[in-house]
Structures are given as structure tokens and as C-alpha cells.
Amino acid sequence: MPTFTYGDISIEVDEDGFMQEPEQWNEEIAKALASTEGVEEMTEDHWKLANYLRDYYLKFGIAPMIRKLCKETGFSLKYVYEMYPSGPAKGACKVAGLPKPTGCV
Amino acid sequence: MRTNVITSEEREKAFAPTKKPDVIERQKLDVRYHVEDYDVDNRPRRFLEAFAAILKHTNYRLALEHFIRVSTKCSRCAVQCPIYQATGDEHDIPCYRSELLLSVYRRHFTVGGSIKGRLTGSGHLTDEKIEEMAESFWNCTACRRCTLECPAGIDHALITHLGRFILSEIGISPRALVVSTREQLEGKTGNTSAIPLPALVDTLEFLEEDIKEEKGVDIKFPLDKENCEFIFIPAVSDFLMEAETLMGIAAVFKATGGSWTISTENYDAINYGLFYSDRILERVIRKLYAESERLNATNILIGECGHASRSAKYYVPVHCGGEKAKPVLNIMEYTYRMLKEGKLKLNPNVITETVTYHDPCNIARQGWIIEQPRYIIKAFCKNFVEMTPRGTENICCGGGGGTVSIDEIRPYRTLVGGKAKGDQIRATGAKYLIAPCANCKKQLRELVEDQKIDCEVVGLHDLIYKAIILDDGQTENQKTNRKG
Numbered sequence: 001m002p003t004f005t006y007g008d009i010s011i012e013v014d015e016d017g018f019m020q021e022p023e024q025w026n027e028e029i030a031k032a033l034a035s036t037e038g039v040e041e042m043t044e045d046h047w048k049l050a051n052y053l054r055d056y057y058l059k060f061g062i063a064p065m066i067r068k069l070c071k072e073t074g075f076s077l078k079y080v081y082e083m084y085p086s087g088p089a090k091g092a093c094k095v096a097g098l099p100k101p102t103g104c105v
Numbered sequence: 106m107r108t109n110v111i112t113s114e115e116r117e118k119a120f121a122p123t124k125k126p127d128v129i130e131r132q133k134l135d136v137r138y139h140v141e142d143y144d145v146d147n148r149p150r151r152f153l154e155a156f157a158a159i160l161k162h163t164n165y166r167l168a169l170e171h172f173i174r175v176s177t178k179c180s181r182c183a184v185q186c187p188i189y190q191a192t193g194d195e196h197d198i199p200c201y202r203s204e205l206l207l208s209v210y211r212r213h214f215t216v217g218g219s220i221k222g223r224l225t226g227s228g229h230l231t232d233e234k235i236e237e238m239a240e241s242f243w244n245c246t247a248c249r250r251c252t253l254e255c256p257a258g259i260d261h262a263l264i265t266h267l268g269r270f271i272l273s274e275i276g277i278s279p280r281a282l283v284v285s286t287r288e289q290l291e292g293k294t295g296n297t298s299a300i301p302l303p304a305l306v307d308t309l310e311f312l313e314e315d316i317k318e319e320k321g322v323d324i325k326f327p328l329d330k331e332n333c334e335f336i337f338i339p340a341v342s343d344f345l346m347e348a349e350t351l352m353g354i355a356a357v358f359k360a361t362g363g364s365w366t367i368s369t370e371n372y373d374a375i376n377y378g379l380f381y382s383d384r385i386l387e388r389v390i391r392k393l394y395a396e397s398e399r400l401n402a403t404n405i406l407i408g409e410c411g412h413a414s415r416s417a418k419y420y421v422p423v424h425c426g427g428e429k430a431k432p433v434l435n436i437m438e439y440t441y442r443m444l445k446e447g448k449l450k451l452n453p454n455v456i457t458e459t460v461t462y463h464d465p466c467n468i469a470r471q472g473w474i475i476e477q478p479r480y481i482i483k484a485f486c487k488n489f490v491e492m493t494p495r496g497t498e499n500i501c502c503g504g505g506g507g508t509v510s511i512d513e514i515r516p517y518r519t520l521v522g523g524k525a526k527g528d529q530i531r532a533t534g535a536k537y538l539i540a541p542c543a544n545c546k547k548q549l550r551e552l553v554e555d556q557k558i559d560c561e562v563v564g565l566h567d568l569i570y571k572a573i574i575l576d577d578g579q580t581e582n583q584k585t586n587r588k589g
Contacts, residue, residue, distance in 0.1 A: 002125075016513070060301060060303055060307060061294075062301060062304045062345075064304075064307075064308075065346075066345065066346055066348070068308065089345075101345075102281070102285040102510075103285045103296070103298035103373075103375060104297070104342040104543045105345055
């Protein structure tokens with residue numbers, strides 16, 4: 001399994017750069033992962049989205065439906081793509097420390 | 106069909122390496138999709154053993170015996186193949202691809218071929234050939250257009266399917282598919298997207314609230330109701346990605362008074378077995394059918410998903426009781442019937458933009474579902490334009506055959522696989538591109554983004570949701586007007 005290193009951080013990731021042990025996630029790791037996703041700076045909105053995903057994941061074990069994510073954060077899907085260029089499932093979820101989505105997602 | 110060969114810049118992007126050299130070295134496999142580690146020793150021997158076992162336990166031999174006799178490698182299929190049209194590479198001509206496996210069959214499983222091979226000491230299966238098959242069979246999107254053109258009636262997609270099946274028996278299959286089916290058949294959640302039941306319940310409640318807010322009507326997504334006319338099973342990814350499709354379907358059931366239920370023990374009709382393993386295919390079908398029996402539903406209704414519909418429609422009878430098996434329908438068949446019987450009313454003044462329709466290969470190629478969606482669309486969309494070609498001859502979205510789930514080959518899918526489709530979409534100038542298939546939707550959204558085409562990819566029921574007239578005669582349009 002590849003290891004991802006960024007500054008002092010060293011974590012196990014899969015080939016696509018998703019965390020292998022999501023429970024180790026913290027804000028420093030989020031910033032490190034964001035650097036691989038074309039996110040220059042984690043703004044307040046970036047954190048709002050990442051934290052929302054994180055909370056939902058801890059409660060339900062999966063990311064929320066995209067429509068729900070947009071509605072509850074108040075962000076349009078377009079804006080989500082502006083923040084995280086690979087989109088909610090691949091970009092934002094990776095930064096929030098969720099495992100890689102599987103199936104037709 | 107004609108499309109231009111991709112530019113050298115596009116070629117570079119589409120075929121860029123996706124793996125590190127140490128992984129390629131370890132797995133002895135230079136293909137672009139990721140594979141889980143497997144036993145790399147004695148691959149030719151193990152491939153032939155798997156091939157022999159499959160021939161023994163299935164009726165593939167019958168088809169192969171026919172194909173090796175009639176194959177002339179005339180390459181008429183080249184005209185129909187969107188992959189070959191985009192790459193211009195002779196290795197992508199369907200009958201070249203088929204010959205990779207047919208030559209192995211001829212050499213190792215026919216008397217004449219074995220004798221000839223031994224006398225000349227040639228033609229035996231090598232590691233290089235296995236590697237070429239592993240690459241070639243997953244460059245194909247299994248759209249089956251080539252089968253339309255072959256004058257000898259060779260089913261190239263069946264050969265590709267068999268090739269992928271044998272490869273999967275020795276551990277060579279895209280990891281994305283393997284991981285998903287493992288979760289579906291052996292994991293805690295029992296579905297390919299790993300959605301736990303509490304998350305499903307939360308999602309359905311959210312959708313019910315949204316419908317109430319937008320339409321002012323109470324609509325339920327029934328769970329585990331017994332003795333319904335329909336057990337409804339969509340591609341599970343719809344519960345993450347396709348809110349409007351699901352809301353549209355629930356609204357259709359509300360308007361038509363249909364008796365339906367979603368089940369708590371199997372809410373995923375995705376069947377990646379159709380793409381790489383008959384053994385997986387059968388297990389997924391049996392699991393799906395068992396749930397329809399548990400809830401004693403009369404019919405199995407599959408959501409907007411091409412391969413899920415085709416696999417259930419054609420393999421439920423094979424594995425679950427032949428002619429006595431419960432009928433399998435696609436949701437568009439239900440909606441079509443309701444509209445035709447006058448039980449469904451759609452407001453013709455809501456969708457005024459240009460709309461086009463993409464035929465998913467898995468439900469259109471054999472002529473099953475072509476006119477039904479068009480009847481529905483024409484009933485309420487003012488400005489409908491067709492793509493050319495369409496129906497049984499449609500062009501694949503570029504992500505068929507399971508390739509859409511392989512993220513690491515996205516540039517290949519959108520620049521090569523979807524090249525011809527992109528040309529078609531552009532030519533319509535449509536605002537809405539209807540693609541009633543979870544697989545096609547994902548691929549086409551990525552395609553319009555990568556090819557910079559300005560249009561919105563939606564499901565058929567997404568538009569129905571906007572235009573449907575519910576009990577109190579309300580549509581979104583009228584509601585907006587009132588607000589204004």
C-alpha cells in the first residue's frame with residue numbers, strides 16, 4: 001500500500017490517495033490531502049463542507065446523498081466543484097478522510 | 106458512423122500511465138486499470154485450466170466452435186466500433202480482439218489446432234498474450250454495435266465477456282469492480298456502494314421532505330411492504346447521486362396509485378458479474394430474486410439502469426425458475442404503460458428547452474426499450490431532437506461494460522470511448538441530455554465536462570418530476586408562478 005507523506009505527516013493511502021485508516025483523520029491530514037486535490041487553501045467554506053461530510057460519515061458510515069449535502073451546507077454543486085475540482089465524491093470526501101467511494105459513484 | 110481519430114495530445118492524455126513501475130513489475134501486468142495482487146506464477150497454465158473448467162461447465166464451447174469456423178477477420182465491424190474509430194489502431198478492431206481468445210481456443214482446445222501447434226511448436230499461450238488480452242478486453246466497452254455488422258454473426262462482445270471471465274478466474278479484473286461486488290455479496294452493507302441501511306432510511310426521509318417542500322404533497326418511499334405488485338430495485342448509487350430520478354419515480358407511483366416497495370435487505374440491482382464473471386452474475390441474480398420472494402412481490406422492477414435491467418431481465422429466468430420466474434420490468438416500461446392508459450398526467454409547458462435522448466446499450470441494442478421513453482418524452486417535451494444513429498444502432502456513452510466504475514481510466518473513457526458520443530451530443534445542441542442509466546449518467550457527466558459540451562445530463566424521471574401533475578393539479582412551474 002502506498003504511503004503519502006507531506007511535511008511531518010505520513011499516512012497509508014490507496015492508489016487513488018484515499019486514506020486507508022479514516023479514523024486517524026485530523027485537520028492537519030485534511031490540509032495535506034487537500035494539497036493533492038488542487039485545493040490551494042482550506043477556506044472556511046472548505047472546512048464547512050469537509051466537516052459536514054465527516055460528521056455524516058461518522059454517524060452513517062457513508063457520505064450523504066449529493067442533493068442533501070448541497071441543501072444542508074447551502075452550497076450549489078457548481079460551487080462544490082469550484083472548491084474541490086474533482087467533485088464531492090472524489091475530492092471533498094478524500095479531504096474529509098472518507099474511504100474511496102465504490103460502485104457507480 | 107464516422108468520427109475523427111483523436112489528436113496526439115488527446116492520445117497522450119487517454120493512454121497516460123496510471124500505475125507506478127514497481128506495481129507493474131510486481132503484478133507483471135502493464136494495464137491502465139488497477140488490479141489487486143494475485144498469483145503471478147504460471148499464468149498461462151492457470152489461464153488454460155480456468156478456460157478448460159469453464160468449457161466443461163458451460164455451453165460456451167458451442168458458440169466458440171461456431172465462431173472459429175465462420176470467422177474470416179473481414180473487419181467490417183471496424184466501421185461500427187466507436188473505440189476503433191477514435192484510436193485508428195488495428196488492435197481495436199473487434200475481430201482482432203476476438204481473435205486473441207479464439208486463437209487460444211483453436212490451439213489448445215481443438216484437435217486440429219493442438220496437432221498443428223505441436224508439430225510446428227508454435228502458437229501456445231504465453232504471458233505476453235495474457236497481458237495483451239488483459240489490456241484489450243478492457244479497452245472494449247461491450248456496447249455490442251459490432252455484432253450488428255458482422256456478416257458471419259459473430260458475437261464479439263460474448264467473446265470479450267468470456268475472455269474477461271477467464272481472466273477473472275486467475276485474479277486479473279479491475280479492482281474497482283472486484284471490491285464493489287465483494288461488498289455486495291460478502292460485505293456488511295450488501296451493496297456495491299456500501300450504503301448502510303440507516304443511511305438509506307435517512308436518505309429516503311430526506312427525499313420525502315424535499316418532495317413535500319417542492320410539491321406540497323405527501324409521498325412515501327415504502328420500505329419492506331409485503332405482497333406489492335412491484336419490488337423496486339435501482340442501481341444503489343442512485344441513493345447517493347440521483348435524487349431527482351428517485352423523486353420522479355416516487356411521484357409516478359403516487360400519481361398512478363401503484364403498489365410498490367423498496368426492500369431493506371437488497372436495494373442494489375447493480376450486477377457487475379455481467380461485465381466480468383458469470384459466477385458473480387449468477388450470485389447477484391439469485392440474491393435479487395430471493396428478496397422478491399421474501400417480500401412476495403409480483404414483479405421485479407429495475408430502476409433507470411441499463412446493465413442492471415438487462416442482467417435481471419435475461420438472467421432471472423436462467424437462474425430462478427425459467428418461464429415461471431417473476432417478470433422483470435424496467436421503470437420506463439411501467440411509466441410508459443401508465444401514461445398510455447391515461448393514469449399519468451404531464452404538463453407540456455414545463456420543459457421548453459431542447460431535449461435529446463441517449464439509448465443505453467444494454468436496453469436498446471436488442472430492441473427492448475427504444476420507443477417507450479420516446480413516447481413519454483414526446484408527451485411533454487416540446488422540443489425533442491434525436492441523435493443519429495439511435496435505437497438499436499445507438500452509440501455507446503463510452504463507459505459501458507463496467508469501465509465507468511474504473512476511475513483511473515477516466516481520460517480513456519471520455520476522450521476515446523466517448524469520442525463519437527461527444528460528436529453526437531454536440532450536434533443536437535440540446536440543453537437536457539436524457540440518459541436513463543446510472544452507468545451512462547456518470548460517464549456522460551464526465552464526458553461533457555472533459556469534452557467541454559454545454560448540456561445537463563439527467564434521467565428521464567428527473568424531467569417527469571418537474572412536469573408531473575399530482576392530485577392537487579400542482580406542478581413545479583405553476584408553484585413558481587404563484588410564488589412570483
